[in-house]
Amino acid sequence: MNDHFRINRREFIGTSAGALAGALAASSGAAAAVPPSDQVNLGIIGPGSRGSALMRAFLRVPGVKFRALCDVYEPRLAAARKITGEDTPGFADYRRLLEAKDLDAIVIATPLSFHAAHVTDSLESGRHVYGEKDQAKTVAECDKVVHTVRRTGKLYQVGLQYHYAPWYQEGLRQIRAGKIGQVTQIYAYWHRNNNWRRAVPDPKDPKLERLFNWRMYKEFSGGLLAELGTHHIHLANQVFGDVPESVIGAGGIDYWKDGREVADNVQVVYRYPGGRTLFFSAITTNRLEGAQIKVYGTGGTIVFTQADGMSYYEPAQGANSAVPQELVVERGVTTTASFRAEKPYGGQGTPLPVPEDVRGNADYLACASFIDCVRNNKKPGADEMWGWISGVAVALGNEAIESGQRIVFAEHVKKPA
């Protein structure tokens, strides 16, 4: 029943390996002189909080120039010009930006509800697209992005930057090599202790409130699950190599009763084929857990954060363990003069190694890889299908939270052929 959802394993591994190679190539070649013909000209729609971070990351890649800016809030254009250090042309209407003749690719960092229109119109204009996550707000829009990418033949990379983080790549490599045994559960958190609001220049202006705090309003936003959960869901999709089968969820406006429309806490449980589970929680009233993803295997655990990763070994326990004996043989056992009653696993853990030749943070690596793809007409690693899977998972997760019902994916989505 779920075969048509399953990601072809060769495609899955090929995509990931290609992504790593691309990141490495982009990274090691980052400093080479760029002939004028190789200059990549970008336009950006939405140079706000996230957009300005992307601009800085792109401008660290040799031969990249922003030639057009678009924002409905004029002060953002001035702020973006400070980032480019130039008098870059600015527009209030993104269609005017798309009329510019000299753009190779468009960077999109607008509120979620605009993603589908901005991405597909940019692709239709003949430009490649780096589009912030989520791919789109609804299942139908996620489908539309995939179909438009395929029909136009243009390159599309979704803004899942941790796809390019070297510690994520290494953790996934270890997981696929069986280093932590069989993975059955992933517990992921993004816990904060704040109201998740942005400061508004004039708090009494309701238009500005919705403009700056669009994440609070359903018209624009998918709430905590979309804005914070997508990275975690994407990693689970990579680990399980599959599309979820079902999702249940809970959440509500339970603490920050300040006029917001989206939940201030959400919990979702995705079930994947083979009895595998992702639990994700986002709360705004305690930050002990922070942002982390715990991948539990029968032979160990890998914990990813946004800065690094750690692996923890868990020894064989009776017949249930999937840990190969070699693991124990290779590691050996330790003798000490006195008995120490410590846990036989865990401990300090082992940091996931980052290859010596990988430079920069996840944003830089994602942007450098996209530019490498544009220059060499290569398919991005975080492509439209990865964007589609996490996008529809978020859309259906939100539906589960809203309805209180268990949502079965096969009844709502069909993986684009």
Place this chain on the structure above:
Amino acid sequence: MALALATLAHAQQPRLFTDSRPAMGTIFTIHLYAPDARQASAHFDAAFDEVERIEEALSNYRPSSELSRINRDAAVVSVTTDPEVFALLQRSLDFSRRSDGAFDITVGPLMRAWGFFRGQGSYPSAEALAAARSKVGWQLVALDPAARTVRFARRGVELDPGGIGKGYAVDRAAALLRESGVTAALIDAGGSTLYAIGTPPGKAGWLVHISQPERREAVVSDVLLRDESLSTSGNYEKFFRLGGRMYCHIMDPRTGEPVQGMMQTTVIAPSATDSDALSTATFVMGRERGAALLKTIPGARALFITGDAGSEHSTAFYSFRWPTEAGLPWRASGPAVSSNERKHAGRTQPQ
């Protein structure tokens, strides 16, 4: 009833909120006036996120930072960086030029040779010192504004933003708070760099105590800060003693050795980036050359305290356009320093 009305009126006035978070190896604290907790919380998040963004760009303790990326590759190839980081590097080298190399963001190998990256330091061998000195010098960093690239003249050169990064982060946080409509705030980067936006309601400025080196409770001078910055560098935060001498963590890049004879410099300047760099530069340059540099910076003022902690030498302090009275509190009737380029030395016995 009167109390209720007064309370209501009070509630409509901006109130003071304070939040602290660890950043850049210290604690950043922001005090700001906002109409309510919701606005204050949004301001805090935005400002601290901005500090985190700068740390992620500049930290040489984070392998993923932009500066770490430059440090790893720039000896081999020209490294493109974004306009913001490039501009800060330009500004850093400009301070090096203007301070005759007293301020130098390539000082990292010396810090390492003297052990100050790991702990309280130790005297390096002659070979280690010579090796470190060969990698230090702002002239070893070439910036190409047209290509926006950074290139090192040799391997081992590295950029260390310790003397300017906190100030830049404070400036950025202040700019962001201003853009968000904040009109009264004090941003405090671990006490060593402060920036004041406006004044607290009804006050002439944010009160800042300049304390005596090694004795926080003893106040040398009070200043009221308003729409400007203040930074303090001291020899008492990290140091070690050997053979009766004290070796502090602030290096003179020109000699390769820790600065001697200066205990504390406090500089007021329009921007925190400037005050941060200038407090370090003047600490290295000494009071006379330091004052000469400050004359070229509009609005700069300073208070220098010279001497060697724990030594038999006496301690003295010197003012450069310092705006308020200053005195040595550990001396009952110490002379006061007034202002405007008059240098007064208040001498005292070491404590």
